[in-house]
Amino acid sequence: MSIYLDHAAATPLDPEVLAAMQPYFSDAFYNPSSPYAPAVKVRREYEAAKAKIASIIGAKSGELTMTAGATESINLAFAAGDGHIVTTAIEHQAVLAAASRHNHTLVTVDKNGRVNPDDIKKAIRSDTWLVSIGLANSEIGTVQPLRKIADIVNAVRKNRLAEGNKTPLYLHSDASQGAGQLDLHVTRLGVDMLTLNAAKVYGPKQVGLLYASRSVKLKPLVLGGGQEAGLRSGTENVPGVIGMAKALSMADSRRVEEVRRMTALRDKLQAKLTETFSDAVVSGHPKHRLASHLHISFPGIDAERLVFGLEARGVLVATGSACAANKGTRSHVLIAIGLDDRTADGSLRISIGKHTDEAQIDAAAKAIIDTVNIEKARMA
Amino acid sequence: MSIYLDHAAATPLDPEVLAAMQPYFSDAFYNPSSPYAPAVKVRREYEAAKAKIASIIGAKSGELTMTAGATESINLAFAAGDGHIVTTAIEHQAVLAAASRHNHTLVTVDKNGRVNPDDIKKAIRSDTWLVSIGLANSEIGTVQPLRKIADIVNAVRKNRLAEGNKTPLYLHSDASQGAGQLDLHVTRLGVDMLTLNAAKVYGPKQVGLLYASRSVKLKPLVLGGGQEAGLRSGTENVPGVIGMAKALSMADSRRVEEVRRMTALRDKLQAKLTETFSDAVVSGHPKHRLASHLHISFPGIDAERLVFGLEARGVLVATGSACAANKGTRSHVLIAIGLDDRTADGSLRISIGKHTDEAQIDAAAKAIIDTVNIEKARMA
Numbered sequence A, B: 001m002s003i004y005l006d007h008a009a010a011t012p013l014d015p016e017v018l019a020a021m022q023p024y025f026s027d028a029f030y031n032p033s034s035p036y037a038p039a040v041k042v043r044r045e046y047e048a049a050k051a052k053i054a055s056i057i058g059a060k061s062g063e064l065t066m067t068a069g070a071t072e073s074i075n076l077a078f079a080a081g082d083g084h085i086v087t088t089a090i091e092h093q094a095v096l097a098a099a100s101r102h103n104h105t106l107v108t109v110d111k112n113g114r115v116n117p118d119d120i121k122k123a124i125r126s127d128t129w130l131v132s133i134g135l136a137n138s139e140i141g142t143v144q145p146l147r148k149i150a151d152i153v154n155a156v157r158k159n160r161l162a163e164g165n166k167t168p169l170y171l172h173s174d175a176s177q178g179a180g181q182l183d184l185h186v187t188r189l190g191v192d193m194l195t196l197n198a199a200k201v202y203g204p205k206q207v208g209l210l211y212a213s214r215s216v217k218l219k220p221l222v223l224g225g226g227q228e229a230g231l232r233s234g235t236e237n238v239p240g241v242i243g244m245a246k247a248l249s250m251a252d253s254r255r256v257e258e259v260r261r262m263t264a265l266r267d268k269l270q271a272k273l274t275e276t277f278s279d280a281v282v283s284g285h286p287k288h289r290l291a292s293h294l295h296i297s298f299p300g301i302d303a304e305r306l307v308f309g310l311e312a313r314g315v316l317v318a319t320g321s322a323c324a325a326n327k328g329t330r331s332h333v334l335i336a337i338g339l340d341d342r343t344a345d346g347s348l349r350i351s352i353g354k355h356t357d358e359a360q361i362d363a364a365a366k367a368i369i370d371t372v373n374i375e376k377a378r379m380a
Helices: A015-021 A037-056 A070-078 A093-099 A117-123 A146-163 A238-253 A255-276 A303-312 A332-336 A358-379 B015-021 B037-056 B070-078 B093-099 B117-123 B146-163 B238-253 B255-276 B303-312 B332-336 B358-379
Strands: A064-067 A084-088 A104-107 A128-132 A170-174 A193-197 A208-212 A281-283 A293-297 A347-351 B064-067 B084-088 B104-107 B128-132 B170-174 B193-197 B208-212 B281-283 B293-297 B347-351
Touching (some): A015 A238, A037 A064, A037 A238, A064 A070, A064 A238, A070 A093, A070 A128, A084 A093, A093 A104, A104 A117, A117 A146, A146 A170, A238 A255, A255 A293, A255 A358, A303 A347, A303 A358, B064 B070, B070 B128, B070 B170, B070 B193, B070 B208, B084 B093, B093 B104, B146 B170, B238 B255, B255 B293, B255 B358, B303 B347, B303 B358
Parallel strands (some): A084 A104, A084 A128, A128 A170, B084 B128, B128 B170, B170 B193
Antiparallel strands (some): A193 A208, A281 A293, A293 A347, B064 B208, B193 B208, B293 B347
8 A cells, every 4th residue: 555645746536526426427417408307407416516616715606617627727717818917937837838828927936936926016017917826836835925916916907997007907826736725715815717626636637617707708718519608618527517516615624624634744744854854955935835745855866766766665756746747857846946956856746635644654754764865875 | 217318418427437437536546647656557548548549440549639528629620720611501519619710611411411522522612721520410310421521622632732732621520429320430431530529428528539630730729738749738537538448449349239229229219200190200311310310300399398298208308409409599400401490399309329228219109109199289
């Protein structure tokens, strides 16, 4: 039985979530657009699931567009307008790629991976229509001061109104990595658009959503039967959306205690490793960081060798974000926070989850210490 | 226990398909891009599923882009080029909507819903880059002479080559409705692009693919982590694609006998209804028609009342395509084949499937006859 510490890359579907989805596979399998009662019931249950998700994030059901995951949601958000975009240098590749289709500015971050709201303010131009800031970074776990950025966006909007500049300005956040740990209430976050991904919170793969407040005029990426208010055609993913509602609702209800529990586990692991290796470098903000995340570098050690050494000891961790991991390139996040190559190349991303317990953390600490020591001896 | 005769709208997930998907929900849940062995194994199994699908349609795995269903696949196909498009007036709404983003010509069909290949030939202009013809119509089941259209497309390509016209010309077919009943071999069909949907063949919802031969340069609708060779980013839908491979392979292996079996059932039902009601109108080509489909109209009768009357007798059928069904508009397919309003408004789409047996057909025939008779008496 391996110790899985890569929850930022993928989470197992929770058996309770699968149980919630199960009736919609082979029994209540109807097309929600069909006219007979069993299909109308499926439509109602689909809409109820959307309403449940909406209530968790403080939104209305009609403000949600269900998608095939965060990547599609982000692309849908970025297709809503033309003009200049402000985002950060440490965003998920989907954000960076979607931004590359527009004129855009990448705001830098500090060594903890945190963006300074004043830098966002400076980057906003008169033709900027979108500011997109990931709520929490998937590699180093740093949580951004989104509320402060929202206040800046609001102030710019007020100024534009006063000046007669009719360019709208929206704040989008990819909150996929923060779900289950951070407050996702859209009003408290101050966002106009929010991306979420079921697969990051023990829900099904390829299910996500884009929340967009009524002020945003989304433009569909795919056209067809007119589902999701015409914004995302295709027969609805009934089991997927039912599963996402269950997964988010479970994550939300256990959020506070899970954060406390995971923080204690993460801090214990971090302490053990940093006490053993005085040259180890922990990245991410010391305080504003996801409870799940421990990004730790052992300068001069080859992280890929560590990953495989740990795998041989039954511990599964990542070298960087899973998306970038198999491309052999250095993480853009680690470059942005100024990690030197020698440190960056010795980095592990350890991300704990709801099945991680203290025994696993103790075993993982021992395995990491042993593996790093072997590599250090080999290099000496 | 109801008699479900709306398989063109949705099919139940086959328990064998669900069993094939099951290991990938909570156990082999890893991100296929992660570096450790269990994730590499998932990657291999995902690729093996794609290869299996590819072999069923006579393609190479690298020619498949996995999507969230037929609608996305169609939109991806239509985004591959600029210029004029030729398609038919009876296509699925996703095709018509995607075509509406381009300069396009809608070719008409005959009263059986069949397109004349010569009409396609006439519609192709020097700037036409795409011909898109649904393999089989979802409402009336008519199967198109795709091979003949492919020959025309080939001839035009040769002419263009001779003339020095460098505009490429591609043939796309949405074959979603034909899967499990028609030969899907891309070379025999003569297509450059093919759309398939798992949910039409007892596979999972929101899983589909676009086959595109190497000559087609697809342009991604969504950008991000670079999955599916950069053509469709987002963490792969491992259980979904494994399920689609299983569903297509089951459908393919039983295709010939299933077509024979369903044709006999469909013809029996058709005979009972047309013998009882001499004014009933059967639409779709008498010979070139999906075995599953019986589109029958009872002129002067309100089809919605029939649907609800049949539902009360435990028989579930559709009035038109499920997509159009809940919008209260008359089917564009029935308009295109020239059905007068009185006949069109009295239409049922009956689509049988692999669980339909003779007892169900006999019971359905009786229920339809009773319900139509009641409505006729009410109108008299």
